[in-house]
Amino acid sequence: MSQTDYDAMSDAELKQYFLKHRGDKAAFQAYLDRINQRPRRIIASPDDPDFDEKVQTAIRQKLEAAKSGRSQQPPHDALEPTD
Template sequence: MKPINYNSLSLEELRQYVLTHREDTNAFYTYIDRSKADGKMITVNLEDSYWEEKITTKIQENQ
């Protein structure tokens, strides 16, 4: 099997690749890292009393 250059794929192409090649953990971690870098993922601190408001705001920003 020819190695995949994950960086040559768009984020959506990488997402589709990960969904169809779930055993490829390197692709998964690359997808997670790129998603975080692109602001597609957020971290939730459940001790923050405004966590729900922050999630709602982030979702609205990405629509």
């Protein structure tokens, strides 16, 4: 059996691969390792007086980006990826 090269796959390809091959624990781990290496964007701290507004704005931006098919930020941030 040949070894699958997860590094050669894009994020989307790797995600699709492990969704189709749910028993492939190495593929799932490769995907988790990849997304955990990304920097996280902090939206607001819990004591921020504008916490609710900032979170709601980030959610709206994420939804608008998904509707238009583009991403305004890396997929791994404080609001977990939607892909």
